[in-house]
Amino acid sequence: MINGTDKILVCCGTSCIANGALDVADAIEAELRARNLGESVEVQVTRTGCSGECEQGPIVRLMPRDTMYYRVKVADAAAIVDSLEGELATKLLYKRDGETYEHMDDNPFYALQHKVVLKDVGIIDPLSLDDYRARGGYEGLKKALEMTPEQIIDEVEKSGLRGKGGAGFPTGRKWRSAASYDEWPHYIVCNGDEGDPGAFMDGSTMEGSPHAVIEGMIIGALAICAEEGVLYIRDEYALARDHIQHAIDDAYAAGILGESIMGTKHKLDLSIVRGGGAFVCGESTALMASIEGRVGEPRAKYIRSVQRGLFDHPTVLNNVETLASIPTILREGAEAYARIGTEGSKGTKVFAMVGKVKHTGLVEVPMGTTLRTLIYDIGGGIIDDRPFKAIQTGGPSGGCIPESLLDLPVDFDTLTEYGAMMGSGGMIVMDDRSCMVEVARYYVDFLCEESCGKCTPCREGLRQMRAILTDICEGRGKPGDIELLERICHTMEDASLCALGRTAANPVLTTIKFFRDEYEAHINDKTCPAGVCAKLTQFAIEADVCTGCGMCSRACPAGAIAGERKQAHVIDPAKCIACGSCREACRFNAVLTERRPA
Amino acid sequence: MSETITITIDGKECTCEKGEYLYDVAKRNGIFIPVFCRHDAFEDHRACCRICIVEVEEGGRSKVVTSCVYPVERECNVQTRSEKIMEERSVIMALLAHRAPEAASFKPMVGRVGTVETDRLVTLDGEKCILCALCVQACNSLGTGAISTVNRGTEKMIDTPYGKESAACVGCLSCANVCPTGAIEYSEDDAVRTIWNREFELIRCGECGQIMGTRDSLALAAGNNEVPAVCDECRKKHMADEMMATYRYV
Ligand SMILES: Cc1cc2nc3c(=O)[nH]c(=O)nc-3n(C[C@H](O)[C@H](O)[C@H](O)COP(=O)(O)O)c2cc1C
Ligand code: SF4
Ligand code: FES
Numbered sequence: 001m002i003n004g005t006d007k008i009l010v011c012c013g014t015s016c017i018a019n020g021a022l023d024v025a026d027a028i029e030a031e032l033r034a035r036n037l038g039e040s041v042e043v044q045v046t047r048t049g050c051s052g053e054c055e056q057g058p059i060v061r062l063m064p065r066d067t068m069y070y071r072v073k074v075a076d077a078a079a080i081v082d083s084l085e086g087e088l089a090t091k092l093l094y095k096r097d098g099e100t101y102e103h104m105d106d107n108p109f110y111a112l113q114h115k116v117v118l119k120d121v122g123i124i125d126p127l128s129l130d131d132y133r134a135r136g137g138y139e140g141l142k143k144a145l146e147m148t149p150e151q152i153i154d155e156v157e158k159s160g161l162r163g164k165g166g167a168g169f170p171t172g173r174k175w176r177s178a179a180s181y182d183e184w185p186h187y188i189v190c191n192g193d194e195g196d197p198g199a200f201m202d203g204s205t206m207e208g209s210p211h212a213v214i215e216g217m218i219i220g221a222l223a224i225c226a227e228e229g230v231l232y233i234r235d236e237y238a239l240a241r242d243h244i245q246h247a248i249d250d251a252y253a254a255g256i257l258g259e260s261i262m263g264t265k266h267k268l269d270l271s272i273v274r275g276g277g278a279f280v281c282g283e284s285t286a287l288m289a290s291i292e293g294r295v296g297e298p299r300a301k302y303i304r305s306v307q308r309g310l311f312d313h314p315t316v317l318n319n320v321e322t323l324a325s326i327p328t329i330l331r332e333g334a335e336a337y338a339r340i341g342t343e344g345s346k347g348t349k350v351f352a353m354v355g356k357v358k359h360t361g362l363v364e365v366p367m368g369t370t371l372r373t374l375i376y377d378i379g380g381g382i383i384d385d386r387p388f389k390a391i392q393t394g395g396p397s398g399g400c401i402p403e404s405l406l407d408l409p410v411d412f413d414t415l416t417e418y419g420a421m422m423g424s425g426g427m428i429v430m431d432d433r434s435c436m437v438e439v440a441r442y443y444v445d446f447l448c449e450e451s452c453g454k455c456t457p458c459r460e461g462l463r464q465m466r467a468i469l470t471d472i473c474e475g476r477g478k479p480g481d482i483e484l485l486e487r488i489c490h491t492m493e494d495a496s497l498c499a500l501g502r503t504a505a506n507p508v509l510t511t512i513k514f515f516r517d518e519y520e521a522h523i524n525d526k527t528c529p530a531g532v533c534a535k536l537t538q539f540a541i542e543a544d545v546c547t548g549c550g551m552c553s554r555a556c557p558a559g560a561i562a563g564e565r566k567q568a569h570v571i572d573p574a575k576c577i578a579c580g581s582c583r584e585a586c587r588f589n590a591v592l593t594e595r596r597p598a
Numbered sequence: 599m600s601e602t603i604t605i606t607i608d609g610k611e612c613t614c615e616k617g618e619y620l621y622d623v624a625k626r627n628g629i630f631i632p633v634f635c636r637h638d639a640f641e642d643h644r645a646c647c648r649i650c651i652v653e654v655e656e657g658g659r660s661k662v663v664t665s666c667v668y669p670v671e672r673e674c675n676v677q678t679r680s681e682k683i684m685e686e687r688s689v690i691m692a693l694l695a696h697r698a699p700e701a702a703s704f705k706p707m708v709g710r711v712g713t714v715e716t717d718r719l720v721t722l723d724g725e726k727c728i729l730c731a732l733c734v735q736a737c738n739s740l741g742t743g744a745i746s747t748v749n750r751g752t753e754k755m756i757d758t759p760y761g762k763e764s765a766a767c768v769g770c771l772s773c774a775n776v777c778p779t780g781a782i783e784y785s786e787d788d789a790v791r792t793i794w795n796r797e798f799e800l801i802r803c804g805e806c807g808q809i810m811g812t813r814d815s816l817a818l819a820a821g822n823n824e825v826p827a828v829c830d831e832c833r834k835k836h837m838a839d840e841m842m843a844t845y846r847y848v
Contacts, residue, residue, distance in 0.1 A: 300646070456690050456694055459752055460697050462752060467719075484714075484718055487714065495651050497646065
């Protein structure tokens with residue numbers, strides 16, 4: 001029976017919009033009007049709120065019955081409206097390994113997740129304060145307003161919450177330390193710079209649940225007695241900035257921000273500062289320099305920001321996800337939060353899983369979930385069931401983890417023991433067609449542009465590493481290169497000025513540690529075992545396997561492949577640019593890689 | 599009232615005030631630590647060259663710190679020449695020497711600090727600048743702020759804003775004079791000095807004819823935009839002559 005409470009939620013996250021979600025929403029609304037149902041069913045276009053499983057979008061969800069439809073097209077509008085009363089539109093339901101799933105929570109992509117930070121993302125309209133409040137929003141703040149700063153800090157400390165920006169510093173301890181300095185004013189700053197290539201956790205959180213971030217900041221401000229706060233948001237994140245600004249405006253209008261927080265004597269002003277546009281600007285001292293209007297360069301200092309931060313005043317800097325966890329901790333209590341996760345790392349972590357995994361997207365899992373669970377149970381395994389090779393975690397500060405370590409629990413401390421890092425939550429899954437030397441080169445190259453260039457070990461170390469790694473990838477590597485890379489790496493780790501340089505060696509050191517044979521193959525045999533490095537690789541088609549479907553010749557940008565239909569095709573090595581497009585295109589594994597003769 | 603702390607540097611007991619920078623303590627005690635980006639003329643140090651690293655053992659834990667900005671807060675045991683420090687310093691030295699192969703003043707330091715023997719490092723042809731940015735500090739301390747570091751990462755360099763001639767520059771040569779490697783180029787003929795893409799009129803002493811400086815720098819130094827007619831030496835000589843004349847009559 002259709003009644004007034006029926007809702008049709010259309011995910012309009014960036015990815016779903018790109019796939020036509022807005023047209024789908026229009027079509028559903030038109031269909032409802034045509035059937036005179038416009039009044040009784042509300043179509044809610046959640047303007048963002050990425051539901052997580054982007055590549056299955058556009059996603060439409062019927063509430064309260066909780067039916068999730070995937071890959072919806074305009075033409076499906078009628079079937080969807082039919083299904084409000086009648087039969088399910090089975091062809092739109094989620095299918096995996098022969099099973100069909102109607103409800104979100106049954107779908108294995110979601111079943112193993114545990115949402116705290118993302119609990120409202122994809123469900124509420126991020127532009128609606130009422131929506132946020134209807135799901136418990138600002139209840140945590142109400143509790144905090146009845147507590148002393150000391151009690152708030154105790155609660156956060158008891159929850160075991162650790163900073164999710166990468167370093168994992170205990171949040172309660174950070175707050176207590178800042179609160180202890182008798183120098184006024186104190187500031188609270190939210191780090192929304194998110195510069196890791198491939199990461200979109202914080203952006204999605206700010207877009208999908210902006211009030212959660214703001215509520216967390218207000219509670220933090222109460223704890224350290226700050227009356228001014230800044231959200232530093234990555235320059236490219238226009239939508240996140242809009243939603244945050246909208247939420248700030250609504251919070252002022254509702255008396256949640258400003259001269260009197262919810263009618264109390266506490267006050268707080270929040271404003272947004274646009275990021276400086278470089279990865280290094282996410283580093284705490286560079287970020288504060290940037291807010292102060294100076295060049296976004298880290299400062300060499302042995303005094304921490306909690307004592308002397310923004311404008312040399314005691315400052316708490318927290319990551320978006322850290323702050324968005326706070327309302328739940330206050331509302332549900334520290335014990336409830338501390339029950340999630342592992343001994344040393346409490347609560348949940350959001351990951352942006354991309355690469356060669358079947359189901360990419362945004363996932364939130366309890367700390368301590370293994371990489372295997374993330375990749376295989378939630379992500380559904382590797383595309384085309386190819387062999388898994390490595391997972392890159394933590395972006396330019398993290399490392400590549402091999403198959404043998406997939407059963408490690410992911411938390412702040414475990415991966416670090418192996419030279420990698422959980423980092424802020426970026427994860428790139430790689431199959432056997434990824435070259436680990438090239439991956440290291442990619443991150444070094446990224447940092448050559450995205451570091452600040454202030455100090456010698458980082459700037460010159462990266463320059464030299466880029467040259468050596470490029471040589472190795474292009475067949476000019478020499479014996480001794482690996483050892484030289486290691487010497488530069490260790491110096492960077494100890495002597496760089498900021499954590500960017502101190503962790504920049506991780507992608508290089510982990511690939512050397514776990515995939516040394518691949519480096520050696522490049523250097524000694526001048527081959528790229530993964531068939532990626534163009535100067536060392538050529539492609540050939542195995543005549544017996546080739547079905548002559550022609551996919552490869554259509555994919556080849558260089559026009560190097562010839563062959564009649566249903567006849568084995570041939571690659572002309574003289575024309576081949578070794579881009580690998582044919583290998584990606586071939587569905588019969590007929591494309592082989594060979595060592596390119598010198 | 600400041601607190602006194604006793605620390606050990608390379609086995610030698612040294613006393614210092616709480617908060618004093620480790621490098622200063624070592625220097626006072628005759629212990630050599632190389633520095634490139636630190637200059638006594640400035641209070642703040644950029645700590646960007648990283649050559650001054652030392653190992654500090656505090657409460658059972660050992661860490662590598664840059665001595666030029668590391669404040670001594672408690673008792674500790676410092677090693678300026680441990681195996682680790684010597685290794686990492688020679689890597690830093692090699693990195694700098696390859697970045698700035700034309701920095702002549704560097705050659706003796708390479709011998710003293712050590713380097714990495716390899717032909718696998720790339721060099722920046724013709725480069726002299728090690729990016730210590732002492733020039734920027736010098737310029738800022740005059741209040742001119744005509745130059746700064748520009749660009750990021752491996753492209754970082756010292757320049758005027760957008761590489762254009764800077765209205766703030768007075769052509770005083772403070773930057774070139776503080777530069778340890780002679781990386782800042784300028785030229786001079788009889789009447790004109792050229793630096794940072796800009797030409798400056800040179801003013802000579804009305805008496806002895808010595809170059810006193812550029813018009814802009816003299817005006818800035820005078821504070822009232824007036825350029826003195828004679829150089830300091832001649833002015834002093836004048837004053838002495840006048841005094842002589844006066845006293846002779848008394
Ligand atoms: C190069 C570099 C980039 C960073 N980028 C970010 C970032 O984008 N977002 C973030 O929250 N933290 C980033 N961090 C970590 C911050 O410096 C800081 O530790 C963090 O914001 C503290 O918040 P948390 O304790 O809540 O994690 C970065 C650190 C470095 C060294
Ligand atoms: S380590 Fe890199 S990013 Fe950090 S200060 Fe040095 S050059 Fe800049
Ligand atoms: S002298 Fe200490 S970092 Fe340069």
